[in-house]
Amino acid sequence: xxxxxxxxxxxxxxxxxxxxxxxxxxxxxxxxxxxxxxxxxxxxxxxxxxxxxxxxxxxxxxxxxxxxxxxxxxxxxxxxxxxxxxxxxxxxxxxxxxxxxxxxxxxxxxxxxxxxxxxxxxxxxxxxxxxxxxxxxxxxxxxxxxxxxxxxxxxxxxxxxxxxxxxxxxxxxxxxxxxxxxxxxxxxxxxxxxxxxxxxxxxxxxxxxxxxxxxxxxxxxxxxxxxxxxxxxxxxxxxxxxxxxxxxxxxxxxxxxxxxxxxxxxxxxxxxxxxxxxxxxxxxxxxxxxxxxxxxxxxxxxxxxxxxxxxxxxxxxxxxxxxxxxxxxxxxxxxxxxxxxxxxxxxxxxxxxxxxxxxxxxxxxxxxxxxxxxxxxxxxxxxxxxxxxxxxxxxxxxxxxxxxxxxxxxxxxxxxxxxxxxxxxxxxxxxxxxxxxxxxxxxxxxxxxxxxxxxxxxxxxxxxxxxxx
Ligand SMILES: Cc1cc2nc3c(=O)[nH]c(=O)nc-3n(C[C@H](O)[C@H](O)[C@H](O)COP(=O)(O)OP(=O)(O)OC[C@H]3O[C@@H](n4cnc5c(N)ncnc54)[C@H](O)[C@@H]3O)c2cc1C
Numbered sequence: 001x002x003x004x005x006x007x008x009x010x011x012x013x014x015x016x017x018x019x020x021x022x023x024x025x026x027x028x029x030x031x032x033x034x035x036x037x038x039x040x041x042x043x044x045x046x047x048x049x050x051x052x053x054x055x056x057x058x059x060x061x062x063x064x065x066x067x068x069x070x071x072x073x074x075x076x077x078x079x080x081x082x083x084x085x086x087x088x089x090x091x092x093x094x095x096x097x098x099x100x101x102x103x104x105x106x107x108x109x110x111x112x113x114x115x116x117x118x119x120x121x122x123x124x125x126x127x128x129x130x131x132x133x134x135x136x137x138x139x140x141x142x143x144x145x146x147x148x149x150x151x152x153x154x155x156x157x158x159x160x161x162x163x164x165x166x167x168x169x170x171x172x173x174x175x176x177x178x179x180x181x182x183x184x185x186x187x188x189x190x191x192x193x194x195x196x197x198x199x200x201x202x203x204x205x206x207x208x209x210x211x212x213x214x215x216x217x218x219x220x221x222x223x224x225x226x227x228x229x230x231x232x233x234x235x236x237x238x239x240x241x242x243x244x245x246x247x248x249x250x251x252x253x254x255x256x257x258x259x260x261x262x263x264x265x266x267x268x269x270x271x272x273x274x275x276x277x278x279x280x281x282x283x284x285x286x287x288x289x290x291x292x293x294x295x296x297x298x299x300x301x302x303x304x305x306x307x308x309x310x311x312x313x314x315x316x317x318x319x320x321x322x323x324x325x326x327x328x329x330x331x332x333x334x335x336x337x338x339x340x341x342x343x344x345x346x347x348x349x350x351x352x353x354x355x356x357x358x359x360x361x362x363x364x365x366x367x368x369x370x371x372x373x374x375x376x377x378x379x380x381x382x383x384x385x386x387x388x389x390x391x392x393x394x395x396x397x398x399x400x401x402x403x404x405x406x407x408x409x410x411x412x413x414x415x416x417x418x419x420x421x422x423x424x425x426x427x428x429x430x431x432x433x434x435x436x437x438x439x440x441x442x443x444x445x446x447x448x449x450x451x452x453x454x455x456x457x458x459x460x461x462x463x464x465x466x467x468x469x
Pocket of ligand 1: 265
């Protein structure tokens with residue numbers, strides 16, 4: 001039984017069904033996808049909970065989409081466009097140079113920083129390449145990204161107009177609240193080690209349509225998917241899960257249980273004595289959360305030609321042209337994303353709309369004469385756990401002390417931050433643990449993209465000590 005139909009629950013359920021298990025998946029809400037879902041607004045519009053993007057380095061998410069027949073529903077782009085409030089633009093696109101230098105020409109031409117700032121960024125990127133990539137515990141864990149960047153001599157302009165632009169949206173935390181290890185990994189995996197790592201994957205369809213094949217994969221093996229099925233509590237007896245109690249009061253049983261709900265929901269579902277005494281569960285209280293805000297705007301005419309833009313120097317961080325991404329002509333429907341949006345949480349939806357609309361009018365001249373037809377704001381207060389320095393040690397493994405209980409979720413120990421890739425890895429890891437315990441060990445988690453070209457040689461042959469954290 002898998003409890004929770006987000007990416008972690010779906011990926012474990014589908015992998016176990018593929019391995020021959022009969023899986024019952026229970027999801028509280030009327031749709032699948034969890035935080036990466038889409039749904040109807042009261043006004044009738046079908047919207048993503050928030051724009052979700054993947055990267056070329058997300059090997060397991062890609063594997064999952066292909067397993068459920070959704071691989072072709074993701075469009076990949078290799079050209080990222082940055083725009084500042086004065087309308088200046090920069091393009092990040094790979095050159096023919098081998099990794100880790102494939103993006104170096106784009107960085108050299110990056111117009112928002114001085115030449116010496118760009119050179120300092122180059123040095124810091126080389127320090128990332130020279131880290132011992134095979135040694136995850138290289139002393140950086142526990143240091144903030146801001147401290148690491150300061151030690152690399154980065155100016156505040158370089159932080160704001162380069163490092164922050166990438167990392168705050170990738171990791172949903174400001175640089176001072178971000179464990180350096182996560183930040184360094186993002187640059188290594190996405191921008192330095194492999195030419196394909198930074199390719200930007202955006203769904204061509206509403207998020208909900210990515211999961212159409214999950215139900216089929218589960219039902220093909222005699223399993224079932226039940227929506228609107230909230231579990232009220234997990235009953236534990238004699239050191240094992242005995243049953244789950246549904247909201248209706250009815251008990252449901254299975255041989256093996258995967259709890260694939262958000263980490264705070266785990267604490268609500270398990271017996272209080274257990275979550276108080278067992279460090280694996282008790283430590284979940286130490287994981288803090290971080291918000292993301294999405295703003296949807298519908299205009300009366302086309303206002304944007306590009307599929308998406310990255311904004312500098314504004315509250316708005318990304319602008320997605322949803323019309324174009326869905327293959328419709330023009331660009332009337334835009335979605336804006338603001339990660340680590342703590343500052344917006346106390347503000348009213350109207351204030352947030354006004355702020356973002358004013359920024360949009362500065363960034364995109366075509367919006368100035370256009371009329372806003374509709375708008376909505378989605379605030380996700382607990383979008384992801386906060387990857388603050390040292391937080392990794394509070395993330396539990398997918399195995400628990402209870403022999404028939406496993407955990408899955410982007411907050412479990414995957415080595416990845418809270419992303420769709422992290423959620424799928426956790427689902428695959430839970431399925432691997434179940435298969436191993438059942439006597440059918442199998443590797444489901446795919447490795448990262450291999451380091452290519454000079455990146456491989458530099459990372460494996462330059463045996464200098466890791467840059468100090
Ligand atoms: C606004 C926003 C933007 C994001 N953008 C990106 C992005 O661009 N790229 C990216 O990679 N990641 C992004 N993420 C992160 C990504 O969505 C998550 O990391 C991932 O979806 C988490 O999946 P999960 O299965 O671990 O958890 P969830 O998606 O939270 O799934 C848990 C499921 O459990 C269900 N559940 C809870 N309690 C019960 C119960 N008692 N009984 C039954 N079911 C229950 C929930 O309804 C939910 O469906 C974003 C997240 C948010 C919120």
